Amino acid sequence: MFRALTDLVTEYNETEVDFDTFIKDLTERLVMIMKYSQGSPFNEAARRKIWELLDFEAKEVLTPEDIRFISNELKFNLTEDDIKEVIQNVAGYEADSIPYDKFEKYMARKIHKRQLEQEVLKG
Numbered sequence: 001m002f003r004a005l006t007d008l009v010t011e012y013n014e015t016e017v018d019f020d021t022f023i024k025d026l027t028e029r030l031v032m033i034m035k036y037s038q039g040s041p042f043n044e045a046a047r048r049k050i051w052e053l054l055d056f057e058a059k060e061v062l063t064p065e066d067i068r069f070i071s072n073e074l075k076f077n078l079t080e081d082d083i084k085e086v087i088q089n090v091a092g093y094e095a096d097s098i099p100y101d102k103f104e105k106y107m108a109r110k111i112h113k114r115q116l117e118q119e120v121l122k123g
Helices: 002-012 019-037 044-054 064-073 080-091 100-122
Strands: none
Touching: 002 019, 019 080, 019 100, 044 100, 064 080, 080 100
């Protein structure tokens, strides 16, 4: 996860990036990393490993403070509105944190969508 985020920081080079682009790019990198290191990201066990990297305190929930910490450590400098948008995109409207089950469903949808896109491109 750290490697994927570090690669994105280098690639973006202080350029502003919208949330959807960030999630798409991060998902692609995580897919590649998981594929070559710990197995397939297309199953729940691999997505659980990704969650464990983000939920470093093992609380089973990501709070705005957690997302802010990760953002600051990686020099993404998300605003409070960005953090709120991340949480609501993953956990739903008016959510104030991201529980594991919402994260898992969100990642499964994103990965499934990416698989479909790749199948369409293959022809």
